Amino acid sequence: MIRFFFALLLIGSTATAQHKDSVMVSRIIKEATENSQLKKLGQELMDGIGPRLVGSPQMQQAHDWAVAKYTSWGVTARNEKWGEWRGWQRGVTHIDMVLPRVKTLEGMQLAWSPSTNGKTVTADVILIPDLADSIAFQKWLPSVKGKFVLISMNQPTGRPDYNWEEFGTKESFEKMKKERTEITDAWTKRISKTGYTARTLPVALENAGAVGVIMSNWSRGFGVNKIFGANTKKVPTIDLSLEDYGLLYRLTEAGVAPKISVRADSKENGVVPTYNTVAEIKGSTKPNEYVMLSAHFDSWDGGTGATDNGTGTLVMMEAMRILKLVYPNPKRTILVGHWGSEEQGLNGSRAFVEDHPEIISNIQALFNQDNGTGRVVNISGQGFLHAYDYIGRWLSRVPNKYKSELETRFPGAPGGGGSDYASFVAAGVPAFSLSSNSWSYGNYTWHTNRDTYDKIVFDDVQNNAILTAILIYMACEDENKTSRERIVLPVNQRTGEPGKWPAQTKPTRKGGLD
Structure with missing residues (x-):
């Protein structure tokens, strides 16, 4: 009878948790679909501010705009200096x-x-x-x-x-x-x-x-x-x-x-400071544990940096806006990092990892989006042995409509570069890339003169904002802290040496001057 009683308790608590999750997921989807701010944010960022080359006035304008936007939503935000760069301004x-x-x-x-x-x-x-x-x-x-x-x-x-x-x-x-x-x-x-x-x-x-x-x-x-x-x-x-x-x-x-x-x-502007924009929703019961959203803020300036990485930026900003509205008291602290100088070597995120060991050691999970406007179609475990467990549980709460094309690869292999999640993986953080489908990204918009607002597919970006917000919510609510246990990497076939986890790389803190 005692065992039966506890079994009933367990079933009841599980059902309650599932109901609570379902309610929150419904709220996220309702806000994302009925009150989307994506087009407005995209127009302000891509058309109004434009490309965000590190060291340019537009990069600084974008940082200030993001802080003001977060503040208007009741989200605490700051620009955090991490280095200096050659200041340059495009002209006619x-x-x-x-x-x-x-x-x-x-x-x-x-x-x-x-x-x-x-x-x-x-x-x-x-x-x-x-x-x-x-x-x-x-x-x-x-x-x-x-x-x-x-x-x-x-x-x-x-x-x-x-x-x-x-x-x-x-x-x-x-x-x-x-x-x-x-x-x-x-x-x-x-x-x-x-x-x-x-x-x-x-x-x-x-x-x-x-x-x-x-x-x-x-x-x-x-x-x-x-x-x-x-x-x-x-x-x-x-x-x-x-x-x-x-x-x-x-x-x-x-x-x-x-x-x-x-x-x-063009105009030379001397040496100018460079920043990351960081915003925060403070955790209620585990404030010193963190769930992170991540996207690089800078771009090349042939176009306006719309799909590299304006769309990733919009996903993270919209997810934060929605979570602040429907989930204002998360268990864990939610952080978002908009990184500077990713294009020159992940410099902003590498600096954050180096400067904030107290955060790095307590990150539950990080989700980064970078590669274009398409729906998220792949999440790799990045070499974390038990990623399948917690990522699988969190994804189980995402309605099929928002993950029908999503494939997972566990345990995967640790990313050594490519985008900012790699800066965190190198430090042992469970950090994951929300990888998108192509939309001819490599040829038509990646670092090109045609990477502009009109290439954004807002239905896909909205899908990604919903997926991200649900994953962040689930990571915050999870009773367990995620495992950082790594796989044993296979032998390098070229050298015959045992595989090695990517090493942390120091950021370039003063760039463009040589």
């Missing part, structure tokens, strides 16, 4: 071909590129020649003085492969791929014979008197280029669209000698 870039005819060209400065000092610079365009070796290149190098120099290969097609596969014949597609491989190999050898790399060649050209470096980093899709940082220190580095770069390349190769005019009005 205007590029025109003036000979053999007039045409405005599509292009922009790379990040941290020097300006043209308030002037329009007009000069001939020349091409890196195919010379015998580095000695011949050194003899040729003085001829770049006063010229714009093209340093990228000319793509044989501006059509992505899927377009060829859909409309081309098999023979023409294979012929194009063969030609592209040959051109790529030849160009790689051409650059190698200069004695420089893609990184050091622009510096050699500016030191020899070139007035600018012109490149095209095509992303294998219609109208998309990757926009990263410049290596030049005295003259501008310009990225042109595939179409306009190809025009200049072909004209130059044909001996027509095109001439272009460039005005680039």
